[in-house]
Structure formats: structure tokens, C-alpha cells
Amino acid sequence: MEQTRILLVDDEEHIRLLFKEELEEEGYGIGLASDGFEALDILKTERFDLVVLDIKMPGMDGIQTLNEIKKLNKDQRVILCSAYGEFKQDFSSWVSDAYVVKSADMRELKDTIKKVLGA
Amino acid sequence: MNFANVLGKVIEISHSNLETASRINAILNIVSSDLHFEEALIYTLDTDRRLSCRFMNRNSQLFDLLDDYRCHVGEGVVGTVAQKRAPQFFTLDEVPPRLGCLFYSNLDAVLPRYKVFAFVPLADDSFLYGVLLAASSTRETIGPEERVVLSILCRELGGIFRTYDLLLSSKKRIAELATLSELGRILTSTMELHAILENIALITAKALNASFATIKLDLAFIKFNGQRFTSGSIASSLEGQVLELETEASRLNQPAARTDLHADEEKGGPVFTLLAAPIVAKDRILGTITLGRKIEQSDIADYPQDQYLLTMIANYISSGLDSALLNIKLRDVLRELSDAQRRLIENEKLRSLGQMTANIAHEIKNPLVVIGGFTKRLAKTARLDENESRYVEIITKEVARLESILTEILNYVKESPLLFELCDINGLLDEIIYLLSSDKGWTNMKIAKRYDRELPSALCDVQQIKQVFINMLMNSYEAMRGAGTITMSTERTTLDDKSFIAISVQDTGGGFDPAYLDNVFNPFFTTKEKGIGLGLAISKKIVVYHGGDIEVKNKPGEGATFIVHLPSQERETI
Numbered sequence: 043m044e045q046t047r048i049l050l051v052d053d054e055e056h057i058r059l060l061f062k063e064e065l066e067e068e069g070y071g072i073g074l075a076s077d078g079f080e081a082l083d084i085l086k087t088e089r090f091d092l093v094v095l096d097i098k099m100p101g102m103d104g105i106q107t108l109n110e111i112k113k114l115n116k117d118q119r120v121i122l123c124s125a126y127g128e129f130k131q132d133f134s135s136w137v138s139d140a141y142v143v144k145s146a147d148m149r150e151l152k153d154t155i156k157k158v159l160g161a
Numbered sequence: 162m163n164f165a166n167v168l169g170k171v172i173e174i175s176h177s178n179l180e181t182a183s184r185i186n187a188i189l190n191i192v193s194s195d196l197h198f199e200e201a202l203i204y205t206l207d208t209d210r211r212l213s214c215r216f217m218n219r220n221s222q223l224f225d226l227l228d229d230y231r232c233h234v235g236e237g238v239v240g241t242v243a244q245k246r247a248p249q250f251f252t253l254d255e256v257p258p259r260l261g262c263l264f265y266s267n268l269d270a271v272l273p274r275y276k277v278f279a280f281v282p283l284a285d286d287s288f289l290y291g292v293l294l295a296a297s298s299t300r301e302t303i304g305p306e307e308r309v310v311l312s313i314l315c316r317e318l319g320g321i322f323r324t325y326d327l328l329l330s331s332k333k334r335i336a337e338l339a340t341l342s343e344l345g346r347i348l349t350s351t352m353e354l355h356a357i358l359e360n361i362a363l364i365t366a367k368a369l370n371a372s373f374a375t376i377k378l379d380l381a382f383i384k385f386n387g388q389r390f391t392s393g394s395i396a397s398s399l400e401g402q403v404l405e406l407e408t409e410a411s412r413l414n415q416p417a418a419r420t421d422l423h424a425d426e427e428k429g430g431p432v433f434t435l436l437a438a439p440i441v442a443k444d445r446i447l448g449t450i451t452l453g454r455k456i457e458q459s460d461i462a463d464y465p466q467d468q469y470l471l472t473m474i475a476n477y478i479s480s481g482l483d484s485a486l487l488n489i490k491l492r493d494v495l496r497e498l499s500d501a502q503r504r505l506i507e508n509e510k511l512r513s514l515g516q517m518t519a520n521i522a523h524e525i526k527n528p529l530v531v532i533g534g535f536t537k538r539l540a541k542t543a544r545l546d547e548n549e550s551r552y553v554e555i556i557t558k559e560v561a562r563l564e565s566i567l568t569e570i571l572n573y574v575k576e577s578p579l580l581f582e583l584c585d586i587n588g589l590l591d592e593i594i595y596l597l598s599s600d601k602g603w604t605n606m607k608i609a610k611r612y613d614r615e616l617p618s619a620l621c622d623v624q625q626i627k628q629v630f631i632n633m634l635m636n637s638y639e640a641m642r643g644a645g646t647i648t649m650s651t652e653r654t655t656l657d658d659k660s661f662i663a664i665s666v667q668d669t670g671g672g673f674d675p676a677y678l679d680n681v682f683n684p685f686f687t688t689k690e691k692g693i694g695l696g697l698a699i700s701k702k703i704v705v706y707h708g709g710d711i712e713v714k715n716k717p718g719e720g721a722t723f724i725v726h727l728p729s730q731e732r733e734t735i
Contacts, residue, residue, distance in 0.1 A: 054527050060534040098523060125526035143568075144526065146533020146560050 046159060047071040047089070051081040051107065052096040052123075057144070061094065064148050065155075078107030085114055092159060094151075095138070097124035108138055119158055123151065164310045167195045175317045181325045185216050188318060193218040196307065198295035200275070202227065203283065203318070204243075205291040210234050212243055212292065223296065226271065230264040237262030238280050239292050246289055248281040248312060250303050274298050281311050283319040290322035337470065340368040341477055348481030354489050357482075358390035361450070365474055366392045369467055371452040372433075376440075377407055378448040380486065398423075399453060402435055407449040410437040414446060416472050418464060421456075432456045434464050438475035442483035450475050511702075515574030522567045522574075529567070533560035566693050573684060573695045579622040579706060583730065586619055586662055587612045590649055593630050597638075605644035613652045617729045619662050621707055626727070629700040633666045633723050636696065639689060640670030640721065653729065660729045661709065667722040672715045681713055 048070045052058050055076070062072045073090060075081035077099050085093070093111060097104035104122055111118050122138045139158045142151050174187045185203065192201035200223045203216040211231040217224040235244045238261045242249055256278050259265040275296040283291045293315050303311075347360045358376050366374035373393030395403055402419055410417040422433040437451040452471060454464075533556075540553040594608050619626075637647050648667040653660065673681070673688060680686040682701045687694030697711075704711050704725055714722040 054531070056531040056535075057527060060531055060538070063538060064534065125523045125530070144530045145564055146530050146537065146557070148534065148537075 045069070045071040046091045047073065048155070049073040049075060049081060049084060049088075049090040049093045051075045051078065051093060051099075051104075053077055053099045054096075057096070061148075061151075064152075068152060068155075070155075078102035078104070078110070081107060082110055082114065085111060085118070091119065092155065093118060093120045094123050094155070095120055097122055121151075121154060121158055164306060167191060167310060168313060170195070171314050171317055175321055181321060182216070184321055185318065186218070188314065188321075189216060189218040192293075192295055192311075192314065193220075196295075196310070197299050198279070198297040199299075200294065200296040202294045203291050204232075204239050204294065205322070206234070206243065206289055207231070212239055214294075215291075223268075223271065223294075226265065226267045227294075230262065232262050232264075237265075239294065242280040242282050242292050243289055246282045246284050248279065248308065248315075250280075250308065251278040252276060252302070253278075276300060277303050279303055279308075279311055281315040283315050283322060285316070285319050285323055288319075288323065288326075290319050290326075293318065336368065337473070340364060340474065344474065344478055345481070348478060348485060354485060355390060357485055359392065361474075361478055361482075362390050362392035365450060365452060365471070368474070369452055369454065369470060371454045374450065374452040375403065376448060376450050379411055379446055380448070393453075395453065396433075399433060399435070403437075403451055403453070406435050406437040407451055410439045410449045410451070411446050414439050414441060416468050418468060420464065434467075436464060436468050436471050438468075438472045440475045440479045440482060442479040445483075447479060447482055447486065450478075518570060518574045522570050526564070526567055529560055529563055533557060533564070536560070569693055569695050573699050573702070579625065581620045582623055583618045584621050584623050584626065585616075586651055586664060586727070587614070587616055589623065589627060590630065590651070590664070593627060593634065594649070597631070597634055602643060603638070606638060606641070607646040609646060609648045611648060611650035613650075616651050616653065616662060617660070619727045619729055621727060622703075625703045626707070629703050629725065630664070630666070632696045632700050633725075636723075637666060637668035637670060637721075640673075641668055642670075645669040645720075654726065656726065661726045662729045663724055663726050665722050665724040667720060669720045672717040672719055672721045675715060675717060678713070678715060682711065 046069075048065060050058055050061050050065070050072060052061070053076055058074050058076070062074060065072055073084060073088065075084055079102060081093065081095070084090075095104045095107060095111075099107070102110075104124065108120055108122065111120060120138045122141045123144055124141075125144045140154045142154050145151075170191055171188055174184050174191070177184060179187065189201040189203065192198050198218075200221055201218040202214055202221060202224055204212040205215050206212055211233050213231045214224060214227040232240050234240050237259075238249060238251075238257060241261070253273060253276055256272065258272075259268045260272075275298045277297050277300050279293070279295040281293045281295075282289055283293060293311070295311070343364050344361060347357055347364070350357070352360070358378075362374045362376050365371070371393070373391060373395050375389050375391040375395065377389045399422060402422055406417050406419055416436065416438045418437070419435040422435060423431075432455070434454045434456055435451065436454070437449050439449050440447045450471065452467075454467065536553055536556045540550070540557070543549075545553065590610075590612075594610075597603055598606065598608060634647065637645075641647075646669050648665075650663075650665045650667070652663050654663045655661065677686075677688065682697050683694075684698040685694040686698075701711050704727065707727055709725065709727040711726070712724050714724070716722075
């Protein structure tokens with residue numbers, strides 16, 4: 043069976059490292075991008091089952107990146123993941139598949155990934 | 162008899178500095194002693210065209226018989242002389258019975274004592290001031306020279322009356338001017354409006370010798386519309402009449418009067434005249450000024466003169482009052498504006514503070530996730546002894562606590578728009594109480610309701626307001642450690658002329674240290690072991706955004722009461 047691939051987009055190197063290690067442990071294949079531009083470049087050539095996208099990033103924020111990704115491939119699954127609690131209520135107008143607040147406790151993120159991929 | 166001598170004395174007296182009455186009496190005494198008339202009396206003409214016997218010589222017998230009745234001009238001998246302004250002389254045979262006036266029945270027994278009578282008008286070229294009546298029992302006739310002397314003497318007396326009249330009317334004018342100047346000074350002063358109006362009432366009452374004067378404003382836009390400002394006291398039995406008169410003056414836009422009103426139910430109490438005048442500026446009726454004057458027995462009904470003065474005062478104060486009212490309106494508007502500005506600045510401060518806090522929270526959150534995340538990984542992969550495992554557990558727990566604090570802070574600073582809807586507050590409270598008390602931790606809690614059943618609706622974001630009350634009830638619950646009584650009350654109140662609903666949550670949790678009173682609404686202030694002190698701060702923020710406020714009353718040893726004021730739906734008419 044082919045490995046499920048996830049692209050992690052976050053401007054914080056340590057967050058990328060933490061998420062990568064945690065998710066690789068779960069058996070996913072992980073790609074990394076440090077901002078929206080890099081993520082779009084990668085997505086033009088590689089296929090990922092899921093993008094986990096930070097919201098607050100320099101240059102192009104997560105919301106803009108999300109819109110660009112959906113232009114590229116409207117079926118691309120995306121989870122927004124941010125330290126900001128307040129987007130939790132207001133994201134409904136943006137077309138992401140889910141929204142997770144970043145936490146040291148990774149369970150919510152992992153559960154959400156499973157749910158989105160299973161759908 | 163030396164007539165020149167007599168006239169000399171008369172002129173000397175008439176030009177002396179003596180009081181008017183003394184001069185007249187002195188001249189009448191000369192008529193009596195030097196011209197040998199035992200009776201020398203003067204009738205004066207009143208403004209109602211009637212003649213009253215007011216002056217007499219020493220030892221006059223007739224005065225007491227004559228001063229009871231006031232005869233009209235044209236009535237009897239005195240009235241005829243006054244009307245024709247020509248003297249008449251009689252012997253006893255010629256003089257009409259009762260001097261031509263039927264009411265003098267007492268004269269029948271007395272008149273025959275006298276042999277001659279003289280009736281001489283007191284007049285100058287334009288005015289009649291009165292009539293001199295002289296009678297003598299010793300003289301047989303009144304000769305032509307004596308008639309001339311009497312007529313010169315009466316001219317002189319007329320002159321005295323004229324001077325007196327002039328003096329009186331200029332005194333009146335001066336008093337009017339003084340009143341107006343006093344009013345002008347009040348109107349241009351920096352006094353509060355109520356003080357201005359009370360002073361105007363006082364000056365008016367004084368100027369018109371009234372027992373009370375009252376000003377009533379008829380303006381919708383001033384907050385004390387309908388309130389009255391009174392100097393003196395209005396007898397309760399006259400209040401209805403005063404109101405009627407005010408309505409009449411204001412409706413017809415012209416002065417109104419009521420006379421012969423009895424302040425007491427039984428007759429014989431003081432009799433009042435009420436006068437009212439509208440205060441009109443730029444064709445707009447600002448209100449009315451009304452006065453009540455006690456009518457003394459000796460008073461001559463002269464209310465047209467008073468009415469004239471009252472109307473003059475009303476006209477005089479109208480434009481000044483209009484600008485004073487405008488000033489007050491302007492001041493209110495300015496105050497509202499500066500309040501609005503202050504609120505805006507405060508909101509702006511809060512907003513930028515919130516933005517900054519959100520940014521800081523965000524910047525802290527990422528490293529925190531990294532620390533916590535890698536600590537967990539470390540715990541999984543490294544071989545740790547018992548102590549080391551406990552350290553890792555502590556780090557993980559503290560990170561989790563920091564994370565939840567950051568979440569609460571972000572909740573506090575977050576701007577969520579208010580979604581207003583009409584809300585039945587009593588119903589909302591019932592719903593919350595039902596929700597909370599169905600929890601089994603609440604079995605030892607008693608909740609008493611004291612609702613105002615007529616409570617108007619409030620415009621509010623129901624979800625947010627619900628959060629406020631849940632928060633308060635939870636605070637009370639915790640203060641009472643799960644056992645005690647919470648009293649929920651609702652009522653209508655007014656703050657700064659605006660209608661509010663006041664909802665109080667009173668507990669029996671012993672209250673708190675009074676030193677905390679100033680801090681309970683501050684963010685991060687808490688007395689609980691758990692909790693970071695944002696509950697009341699968030700509640701306050703929500704209520705303030707609704708245009709209301711929260712206050713707290715603390716009774717150490719008994720309990721605390723939190724009172725939420727929300728604007729009610731009854732809108733002010735502007």
C-alpha cells in the first residue's frame with residue numbers, strides 16, 4: 043500500500059521538526075515547506091494527500107496560501123493549524139477541511155488528520 | 162380776616178418738606194381755624210372713578226360718617242362737583258338731603274348743625290384729584306372773596322396731589338426698572354438654570370408683592386420639563402387653579418387671570434388673585450409665569466396694573482431664558498460628545514492593547530508548543546529514572562497550563578461583534594438557572610428569584626450575556642463552596658435619565674476582603690486557587706460593550722452582590 047503523504051507548511055523550523063517527527067511516527071510520509079510560496083512550488087510538482095498549513099506566516103499568510111492551493115487543485119485537502127485560538131470561530135468562510143489549534147498535546151492534530159484522510 | 166395772610170400760610174405749608182399727608186392735614190386745619198369751617202374734608206379720586214373721603218381737619222365730626230361710602234363720579238353733590246369741576250356753595254336750606262347721596266343716612270341728624278357748605282374741586286388744568294368739603298356752623302354766608310380764597314387754596318391742594326402722583330409713578334417706574342435690571346443680571350449670570358428660574362420667581366414675587374410666584378417650563382428637550390420653580394408657597398387649595406390658569410395662558414398664548422379665589426374652604430380666609438403670563442420667545446412658548454396675590458381688605462382691585470407688569474417681566478425674560486435654555490442644551494450635547502470621545506479613546510486603547518496581547522500570546526505559543534512537544538518525545542524515547550520522569554511530567558503539565566492561560570487571554574482580547582436581539586431577561590435567567598441547577602454539584606444550592614414581572618426587553622447578544630450570568634453564578638457557587646443561597650433579582654432603574662434593567666446576583670458566600678473592591682474587574686485579578694482572573698473582566702467587557710455596566714456590593718461576612726445594568730428597550734424621546 044502506498045504511503046500517505048503530508049506537506050507541513052510552517053515558518054517556524056522547530057515546529058516543522060516536531061510535527062515531522064510526531065507524524066512520521068504515525069507512519070506518514072512528510073514533506074516540509076517554510077512558507078506559502080515554497081509550498082505552492084512543491085505542490086506543482088509533487089502530490090500530497092494532505093497539507094497542514096500554519097496561518098500566521100510572513101509574505102503570504104495561511105489563508106492566502108489556502109486560496110492559491112485550492113486554485114491549483116480544488117480537491118486538495120488542507121488542515122489549518124495555528125496558535126491563534128480566535129480563528130476557530132471565524133474560519134467557516136474559508137475552504138479548509140478542518141482547523142486545529144497548535145498544542146504541545148498532539149492528539150487533536152493527529153485525530154483531525156485521521157478524520158480528514160478517512161473522509 | 163387777612164386772606165393774604167391765610168394764603169401765605171397755605172403756600173408756605175404746601176412748599177414745605179413735610180410729608181404729603183401732613184401738608185394736606187395742616188392746610189385743612191387752616192381752613193378750619195382761620196376760615197372758620199369746623200369741617201374741612203377731602204375726597205380723593207381713585208383709579209376706579211370713585212371718590213373716597215380720606216383726609217380731615219383736626220376734630221372733624223363728619224369724617225366718620227362719610228368715610229364708609231365711596232361715591233361715584235356724578236353721584237351726589239361731591240360726585241357732581243368732581244364731574245363738572247366747578248365749586249358749589251350751599252346754605253343749610255339749599256343743600257340736598259344726605260348731600261345727594263342716599264347711602265349717607267347718618268347725615269340726617271347731623272347736617273342741620275351747619276349753616277353753610279362749600280364743595281370745591283381739587284384740580285389743575287388737566288386732572289381732577291378730589292373734592293374739598295367744608296362746612297361751618299358759625300358762618301352765615303360764604304362771601305365772594307372767601308370763595309376765591311377757597312379756590313386758590315384748592316388749586317394749591319391739587320398741586321400737592323399732582324406732585325404726589327408724579328412721585329408715586331416715578332417711584333413705580335424706578336421699581337420696575339430695578340426689577341428688570343435685577344432680572345437681566347440673573348439671566349446673564351453663570352448660575353445653573355434651576356437657580357436662575359428660582360431667582361426670577363423670587364424677584365417677580367417681590368416686585369408684585371405676591372405671596373408666591375411660580376415658573377413652569379413647557380419644553381420637551383430640557384430634562385426638567387414640567388418641573389416648576391416657585392418662590393413662596395402655593396396653598397394646596399389653589400394648586401388646581403394655578404394649573405388651569407397656566408394651561409389657559411399657554412394654550413391661548415395670552416395673559417390669564419382669576420380673581421376672588423378663596424385659599425381656605427370657608428369664607429373669610431384670605432382672598433387671592435391669580436395672574437399668569439406665557440413666556441414666549443421666537444413664537445415658541447417656553448412656559449408660563451404665574452403669581453398669586455393676597456387681596457387685603459383695603460386693597461383696591463388693581464390687577465390690570467399687576468397683569469401689565471407680569472406680562473412685561475415675562476416678555477423681558479423670554480429671550481434671555483431662551484438663550485439660557487439653549488446654552489444648557491448645548492452644554493448637555495457637549496458633555497455627551499466628550500463622553501462619547503472618552504469612550505472611543507478607551508475602546509481604542511483596549512483594542513490596541515488587545516492587539517498587542519494577541520501578538521504576544523501568539524509569539525509565546527509557538528515556542529511553548531515546541532518545548533512541550535519535544536519534552537514529550539524525550540520522555541518517550543529516553544530511559545528515565547523515577548525522578549526524571551516526574552520532572553518531565555511537571556514540564557508537560559506546566560506547558561499545558563501556560564497554553565490554557567494563553568487561550569483564555571486570547572478569548573479576552575478577541576473582538577467578537579455583538580449580535581443584538583430582543584431578549585426577555587427573566588426568561589434567560591430561568592434558562593441559565595435550569596441549566597446550572599440540573600448539575601448534581603448544585604444540589605445544596607438554593608436559588609431565590611425576585612423578578613420584576615413587568616420588565617421590558619433588553620437589546621443584547623444573548624449568547625454573550627448568557628456567558629456573563631453563567632460566569633457570575635459560577636463565581637457565587639465557588640464563593641459558597643457549593644452550598645448556600647443565591648438571590649436573583651431584576652428591576653427597572655434609571656441612570657442619567659436613561660432606562661436600564663438591573664439584574665442582581667446576591668450570594669451568601671461571605672463577601673470578600675474590602676481591599677479587593679477596586680480590583681475585582683481587573684484582568685488577571687483572582688482570589689481562587691485555580692483560574693486566572695479573567696471571568697469578571699470578560700463579563701465587564703461584554704456588558705460595557707452593551708452600553709451597560711457591572712457594579713459590585715460587598716458585605717464582608719455576609720456575601721457579595723453583583724449588579725448588571727443593561728439598557729432597556731424603552732427608548733428616550735429626544
